[in-house]
Amino acid sequence: MIRFDQVTKSFDHEGTSFKAVNQVDLEVQKGEIFGVIGFSGAGKSTLVRLVNQLERPSSGKVLIDGQDMSQVSSGKLRSIRRGIGMIFQHFNLLETKTVFHNVAFPLTLAGAPKRKVKERVNEILEFVGLSDRANHYPDQLSGGQKQRVGIARALATSPSILLCDEATSALDPETTKSILNLLKKVRDEYNITILIITHEMNVIKEICDRVAVMEDGKVVEAGSIFNLFSQPKHPTTQKFVQTVMNDEIPKSILDQVETRYIYRVTFTDGSASQPVLSNVAKQFDLEVNVLYGQITELQDSPFGNLIVEFQGDDDEIQRALEYIKQQVIIQEVKSDGR
Incomplete structure (x- = not known):
């Protein structure tokens, strides 16, 4: 469903060009939870922003359902983006708006009728377990509740793809587990394809079907969770697995x-x-x-x-x-x- 075909993204800084993403080939299947993991600066956040064209590739193609995203018109791109939800590390909520209006925001922007907005927001708040917080403001919520609002907002337009950029990094372990369980529920009940960007191998272990490991803009290893945990080949993959398995002998x-x-x-x-x-x-x-x-x-x-x-x-x-x-x-x- 999502395909990166020899994708490179370069940035220029003070006369020097560097490749944040370097000739990446990846395919994310419909309905799977796919993880991309790497240390800071590996290029993983740039990669996910290429999906909804918040960043444009310098070369190569990003295809969604076979359609080259760089070739679509601006009107078509807006339509495609409505089918791509995104949640963030620091929630990105509107602090002066209630939970209800935060979730309603993308529907209001799309010009949906008020009755439809109300029905959809109430449905999604029930799904994420926040029906009783509809009239609360973000500063009245815990970190986990804020992220549930972020997930609800991303689901408001009934997307087929959900992008998660370090969505649990600001949360404690127990809250992280509850958010990951919610994301599994999202995939299972709505059949949404989820692409997760993280630097935490525990997140990959708990939720993902497959994973790609990035370093210096390149995918250095990719495969099923079982394969990467049982036989990690690249040193970076081995380091990440080590953080979870903790089996190094003193x-x-x-x-x-x-x-x-x-x-x-x-x-x-x-x-x-x-x-x-x-x-x-x-x-x-x-x-x-x-x-x-x-x-x-x-x-x-x-x-x-x-x-x-x-x-x-x-x-x-x-x-x-x-x-x-x-x-x-x-x-x-x-x-x-x-």
Whole structure:
């Protein structure tokens, strides 16, 4: 539904040109929640602003339902933008307007009849759980409630696409979780395509179907949540995954381990409940020592991550490793090179 085709966006500053987005190829499918993650300055916010043409690409194409956004007329662009909602990190609410009028604002701009505006605003406020706050002003709301108003306003025009630019960065963890649950509800009940920009891997883990990792304006890795968590290839992806999995072994512990064989064993789907390591200890003449362990959920499926050391004869350990590779993902963490 949303496609970036070799998209580059350059900016000039004091006679120097730099590429905030550099030859990005991405496709976001209809009805999915797609995340774009990167550190500050990676180009992710510029990327999302290219979707609704708040920024125009220097080269390449941004296509929505196959239509090149840079080729549409100004009138057509306004029509397309009404089908693209956007929510922001700092809410961007009108402080002198009530919750009702904040949500009604895009409908009023579009010239919708007052009766239709009232019906739609009441419907959306009920959906986001703010019916009892309709006559409140923004300064009477919590951060989570303000963001719910922002979501309601973005949904007012019945968009097919929702863009979220760091929508949870200003919120505490508990409120973040409630907002992410609301966004899932938005996708599930309205079949809206959601593109989320964030620097928080927990947000990606909780809500996204697929993710792209950006660095220096480029997409350095992209794929399903399972693939990126189980086998992150790029160093930047590995850093982000590390913030969630928290499975780095302290050097003091590694220095005390005498064995050559330390591995990360990743269990996904049905394998998370299988006694793979227990079977290894029974079938092979070796010792298995778990240094770290964690089981979490990714997209409502169990995901296990263990750091283990194997102690025993080299040949026996190699046989055990081959056995494990047939059932789960296993990656070397440490070797002394022998």
